[in-house]
Amino acid sequence: MEAYNWYSTLIKPFFAPPAWVFGPVWSVLYALIAISYGYVFYLYIKGKIPFWILLPFILNLFFNFIFTPIQFGLQNNLLASIDILFVVGTLIWALYSIFPYASWITYINIPYLLWGLFATVLQLTVTYLNM
Numbered sequence: 001m002e003a004y005n006w007y008s009t010l011i012k013p014f015f016a017p018p019a020w021v022f023g024p025v026w027s028v029l030y031a032l033i034a035i036s037y038g039y040v041f042y043l044y045i046k047g048k049i050p051f052w053i054l055l056p057f058i059l060n061l062f063f064n065f066i067f068t069p070i071q072f073g074l075q076n077n078l079l080a081s082i083d084i085l086f087v088v089g090t091l092i093w094a095l096y097s098i099f100p101y102a103s104w105i106t107y108i109n110i111p112y113l114l115w116g117l118f119a120t121v122l123q124l125t126v127t128y129l130n131m
Contacts, residue, residue, distance in 0.1 A: 056094035077127040
């Protein structure tokens, strides 16, 4: 609750969605991530892709999962901005890398990429407005 109170006091841009939007959006995205990333891990375990194809997926999960503790636990907008750049960067790397092996994984993650790009612009703007 304290984290929500802190976030609600921040200056946000006009395009910031209401707080209730984030839960449903991430629920859908996490389902897509679980299915597609699970298949990437399966491909690696079966020896159908090398580790360097799996690596950006692992890094993306790591950077994605540490965003919330950084943003709301540490309440550090600057560090959260750096992290979200890594989220989007590793996602682009992952989708580019897997495309020759399983193009559907790239396509199914387009909503995640679009939301990630939007969230990056939002986070960078919130960081700037609250410096």
